[in-house]
Amino acid sequence: MKILGICSSPRMEGNTFYYLKTALSEAEKLGAETELIQLSGKKISGCRTCYECVNAKKCTQEDDFQEIFEKITRADGLLLASPVYHSCITPEMKCVLDRAGFSGRWAKNEMKETKSSYEWKGSALSGKIVAPVTVARRAGQNFAFAEILLWAAANDCIIVGNTYWNVGVAGKGGAYNANEDQEGIGIMTRLAGNMVDVIKKLNAEVNYEQA
Template structure:
């Protein structure tokens, strides 16, 4: 069983990276194969809305997206981590999720004529366990958290939470100080417990 953590922060050794990696470390202790994927050094262009994927089962844009998409398909669980940028996820994570969601839908479904109704057969991510993690200095987590929840639910995923929203409070004055958020650390550790439990139950 494999769980990947995708970090949308452009900063090296960021607060978001700390929380995503901490959760992965806890899951590794529970016997999971884990992988941390940072978008910081990846090239992921935004979706062009060309619908090439609807007929070809692949994205027309050739960059680092294909490798990350493949990892997402192979994973049992996906952690999506982002810092809060003006109450939103980062542009590169948004680009990745737009393309992954679009391609993932057409991999599992056929395009219909305008007057035909869709009877969706799920998506490439159906049944995968997904959990968001967002980090902000003070506020904005809820909108950002909701963006990631909306992506997971429209893609037929199983969402796992913790004993509070999976949010970290860190970065005042640009500091990398997530390790001081003891409440956030506890939330992520409990998230790992819940994620481990759900994935193990699904794989019985």
């Protein structure tokens, strides 16, 4: 059971990192293999709308995206964590989501000239268990959270719920103070449990069918 956490703060080991690490540490205690990638310092451009992935079956832009996409495809679960910037996810996260979603789709499908809708054969992201995590000083969580949810919902992923939205409240004046947010820490801990449960249940079903 592999869970990959992607942290899109431009600063290393900030608040978003703290919440994500909390969730991943808990997931490890519950038996998952985990990895946390910080996008800070990585070179990942936005989608350039070249459509080369349609025929190449992969994103043809050579930068640090390739390594991250490889890890995404190998993970069962994805925790996508972003600070809130003007009520949105950060550009770093947007670049990854756009390129993974688009090239992931064409990895499994042909572009057809037809009047009927596409007969989609899934995506490289099909069946990934996904949950957003957003972190704000005060406001704008809903929109940023929804950006990640909407991406997952249109990329054949399975979204994990919680008893509250997976949000952290920290960072007034740039403070590194996520460790003071007891409620947020509790939310991340429960999120990890829910993600591990969903992965286990899905695997149990597959094993049953094979038996």
